Structure formats: structure tokens, C-alpha cells
Amino acid sequence: MTKVAVLGAGSWGTALSIVLADNGHDVRLWTHRHEQAEAINRTHKNEQYLDAGIPEQIKAFHSMEKAISDVSAIVIVVPTKAIREVCSELDKTLKNPVTIVHATKGIEPESLKRVSQIIGEEMTDYDYEDVVVLSGPSHAEEVGKRQPTTVTVSSINSQNAAFAQDLFINESFRVYTSNDMVxxxxxxxxxxxxxxxxxxxxxxxxxxxxxxxxxxxxxxxxxxxxxxxxxxxxxxxxxxxxxxxxxxxxxxxxxxxxxxxxxxxxxxxxxxxxxxxxxxxxxxxxxxxxxxxxxxxxxxxxxxxxxxxxxxxxxxxxxxxxxxxxxxxxxxxxxxxxxxxxxxx
Structure with missing residues (x-):
């Protein structure tokens, strides 16, 4: 069992949390909205974003400090426009070394930076080479229902990519690796x-x-x-x-x-x-x-x-x-x- 924090409680963050919980991990789902965290913990649903039951071992948090306490991995699944703000807060709060995975699909206008590059700029102890990207054809609605899905993870740090592959892969969520992070x-x-x-x-x-x-x-x-x-x-x-x-x-x-x-x-x-x-x-x-x-x-x-x-x-x-x-x-x-x-x- 690995302690994992998922930052972002939209449809994709919720679906990935379900995958991680199915794999037996201790999953903490962070949202910036207090009322959303309370509703998820009370009903085990996130109806505004995903029509799927949320396993009881997933705990939702409004406090980032509590969500990331003692975790081994952090999965970032917030919109591109929120990446800098969230990573800046994460950088101030994170106390222990972790593997960072992001599953956000976007590019920052003006700077034209990829998400891994933005994370590397905002995180003091993490370069973009350390970040793992998870991407592929994956509707959250189908992932939440455990329908067959395949994705790819990539990192310049091959050990981190292998760790992420092991973290997510199961019988309904197949994970490949690639060395082409760009x-x-x-x-x-x-x-x-x-x-x-x-x-x-x-x-x-x-x-x-x-x-x-x-x-x-x-x-x-x-x-x-x-x-x-x-x-x-x-x-x-x-x-x-x-x-x-x-x-x-x-x-x-x-x-x-x-x-x-x-x-x-x-x-x-x-x-x-x-x-x-x-x-x-x-x-x-x-x-x-x-x-x-x-x-x-x-x-x-x-x-x-x-x-x-x-x-x-x-x-x-x-x-x-x-x-x-x-x-x-x-x-x-x-x-x-x-x-x-x-x-x-």
C-alpha cells in the first residue's frame, strides 16, 4: 500500500483516485472547496463531476497540508491555469520527498510551457525531469466504471516512470511507458x-x-x-x-x-x-x-x-x-x- 495524494477533485482526479483505491492504496483527494470535501466524505459521491461511487478508503481533504502528510506520491490533476498556484502552495507545504505525477493536458499561453516545466519552475526541490506525465485516451466517465482503458506514463527519470506504472496498472487500467516526455x-x-x-x-x-x-x-x-x-x-x-x-x-x-x-x-x-x-x-x-x-x-x-x-x-x-x-x-x-x-x- 502506498499513500497517495490526488490534487484536484474534478472528474479526472476523481477517476484516478478510484483506480488508485482499487489497487489498495491509501488515497487522499484534495479539493480547494471545503463543501466539496465534506460532501464526498459524507456521500462517497462527486455527483457534479463524475457519476460513479467513490470507495470509502478515499478520504477528501480541503487542507493541502493534511492531504499530503506522509504521502509517497502526489498526482496533480488540476486545470492548466491553476498549476502554478497549486504548485506554489504545494512547495510551501511539502515536507518529505515524493514522486510527482501530473495528468493535466494543456499548455500555458504566453510562456508556452508544458505542465511538467511549470511544475519544475514552481517546486524548489523538483526539476521537470523528475516529474511523470500520465496521458492517453481516457474518459473519466469510463475509468470510473472500470471499463478497459490504456494510458502512457513518461518521465526523463525512468525509475519514476516505472513507479507510476506500478502505482496505477490493474486489470482495467493498463499503463505503458514511454521515453518521449515531450x-x-x-x-x-x-x-x-x-x-x-x-x-x-x-x-x-x-x-x-x-x-x-x-x-x-x-x-x-x-x-x-x-x-x-x-x-x-x-x-x-x-x-x-x-x-x-x-x-x-x-x-x-x-x-x-x-x-x-x-x-x-x-x-x-x-x-x-x-x-x-x-x-x-x-x-x-x-x-x-x-x-x-x-x-x-x-x-x-x-x-x-x-x-x-x-x-x-x-x-x-x-x-x-x-x-x-x-x-x-x-x-x-x-x-x-x-x-x-x-x-x-
Missing amino acids: GIELGGALKNIIALGAGISDGLGYGDNAKAALITRGLAEIARLGASLGASPLTFLGLPGVGDLIVTCTSPHSRNWRAGNLLGKGEKLDEVLEQMGMVVEGVRTTKAAYQFASDQQIEMPITEGLYEILFNDKKPKDVVEQLMSRDKRDEMDDIASFLRASYAK
């Missing part, structure tokens, strides 16, 4: 952009042809940006790439797909975010990826189109027409360049 983090973050686009496509009433093209060309954009930041393009053919794209672009469980679907039906971004009631990471990630692509002159037409819809109030149909009328080119150009980059590594 690719794993970027795949998990950037797929949210394409999921917004898939939702918009469905909201506009387009069919499977359009969605298949969007997913495929979206994957090319993810690999193009990822390779420019040092990731292996082949990583995006795995679970955190193709796998996560499929699950987030095709399922109403995906909050990014749901948000995009409402946008495609004509609703405004502010209205959509208010309706969702949960963080839609793809919105902030679109801004970050658009900024980076512009600065580095990386071709990302789908991301650019989504940026225009989200932040410049451009009509989705106009963006589709713009994408469909782009200059002719050979599809194999991307694939050939990706293979060359992979062999070079």
Missing part, C-alpha cells in the same frame, strides 16, 4: 484543439468524411508542432496521439467536443464556457499553439482557423471554406518529413 505531453494537450474542431464539424451538420479528414490532418499539425519542439513524430501514432484524438474527437464524453459542437450550432464562446461548467482546455491550448506556430512559422491551418473562430468571432462555415480552398499540395510531404525526423533521432 511528445506525450504535447499529444495530450494539442489533441484538444482538434477535438474542438470535430465538435464544430458535427455542430455544423457535416458527416464522417469531414471528421475523418479533420482528425487525419489534425494529427499532421500535432506532429509538425511536436517535432519542432523535440518530440518524436512516431509518438503521435500511439496512445497519446492517435488514441487520444479518436476518443476526444468522436465522443460526447469529451468536453472539448461538446464545446465545439455548441460553437458549430452558433453559440458564442462565452456562452458555451458558461454552459459547460468545467474547464475546456482546448480553448487555452489553441491560443498557445497559434502563438507558437505564428512565432516559429509552422504551418497549422486547422489551429489557425479555430483561433479565428474562438477569438476573432469568425463564422465556422467561413473557416471551413477557407480550409477547403487552400493551395494544392502532396499529402506525402508531411509523412516523409516525419519519417526523416524520426530516423534522425
Whole structure:
């Protein structure tokens, strides 16, 4: 049995807590809201975020100091915009060495930092090389019901990655390892952009042809940006790439797909975010990826189109027409360049 603190009591943090409890670990689930911690301990449910029973061995805390006391591992599952604040508080409170795992899928706008880099900046005794990232095609709703799920963990510190694999793996939650931490983090973050686009496509009433093209060309954009930041393009053919794209672009469980679907039906971004009631990471990630692509002159037409819809109030149909009328080119150009980059590594 390992003592584990999970920071973040949203749907994904709750689902991962259930996995850890099923594995016999002593799990402490931290939330910044006192009333939420009390409700979880009283009812063993977290109904606002996840329709699943919470095992009684999971204890919810409002006090971070109590939640992390004497734990061996800390799993960070808060939205990207809260990472710095939470890690700053954690840095002041943490007294003993731990393994840090994060399962947040996003990129910080302006700085363009990955989550592991943000953690490394905010934590005095932890560099980003020590952090483990957990990512892959994994709807919290299905994980909470113990439906078969596969994810990947990665860290520059291979011992920490192996520890995280052992911590989470069980008969319904299979965990692979990877040595491409950059690719794993970027795949998990950037797929949210394409999921917004898939939702918009469905909201506009387009069919499977359009969605298949969007997913495929979206994957090319993810690999193009990822390779420019040092990731292996082949990583995006795995679970955190193709796998996560499929699950987030095709399922109403995906909050990014749901948000995009409402946008495609004509609703405004502010209205959509208010309706969702949960963080839609793809919105902030679109801004970050658009900024980076512009600065580095990386071709990302789908991301650019989504940026225009989200932040410049451009009509989705106009963006589709713009994408469909782009200059002719050979599809194999991307694939050939990706293979060359992979062999070079």
C-alpha cells in the first residue's frame, strides 16, 4: 500500500483516485472547496463531476497540508491555469520527498510551457525531469466504471516512470511507458484543439468524411508542432496521439467536443464556457499553439482557423471554406518529413 495524494477533485482526479483505491492504496483527494470535501466524505459521491461511487478508503481533504502528510506520491490533476498556484502552495507545504505525477493536458499561453516545466519552475526541490506525465485516451466517465482503458506514463527519470506504472496498472487500467516526455505531453494537450474542431464539424451538420479528414490532418499539425519542439513524430501514432484524438474527437464524453459542437450550432464562446461548467482546455491550448506556430512559422491551418473562430468571432462555415480552398499540395510531404525526423533521432 502506498499513500497517495490526488490534487484536484474534478472528474479526472476523481477517476484516478478510484483506480488508485482499487489497487489498495491509501488515497487522499484534495479539493480547494471545503463543501466539496465534506460532501464526498459524507456521500462517497462527486455527483457534479463524475457519476460513479467513490470507495470509502478515499478520504477528501480541503487542507493541502493534511492531504499530503506522509504521502509517497502526489498526482496533480488540476486545470492548466491553476498549476502554478497549486504548485506554489504545494512547495510551501511539502515536507518529505515524493514522486510527482501530473495528468493535466494543456499548455500555458504566453510562456508556452508544458505542465511538467511549470511544475519544475514552481517546486524548489523538483526539476521537470523528475516529474511523470500520465496521458492517453481516457474518459473519466469510463475509468470510473472500470471499463478497459490504456494510458502512457513518461518521465526523463525512468525509475519514476516505472513507479507510476506500478502505482496505477490493474486489470482495467493498463499503463505503458514511454521515453518521449515531450511528445506525450504535447499529444495530450494539442489533441484538444482538434477535438474542438470535430465538435464544430458535427455542430455544423457535416458527416464522417469531414471528421475523418479533420482528425487525419489534425494529427499532421500535432506532429509538425511536436517535432519542432523535440518530440518524436512516431509518438503521435500511439496512445497519446492517435488514441487520444479518436476518443476526444468522436465522443460526447469529451468536453472539448461538446464545446465545439455548441460553437458549430452558433453559440458564442462565452456562452458555451458558461454552459459547460468545467474547464475546456482546448480553448487555452489553441491560443498557445497559434502563438507558437505564428512565432516559429509552422504551418497549422486547422489551429489557425479555430483561433479565428474562438477569438476573432469568425463564422465556422467561413473557416471551413477557407480550409477547403487552400493551395494544392502532396499529402506525402508531411509523412516523409516525419519519417526523416524520426530516423534522425
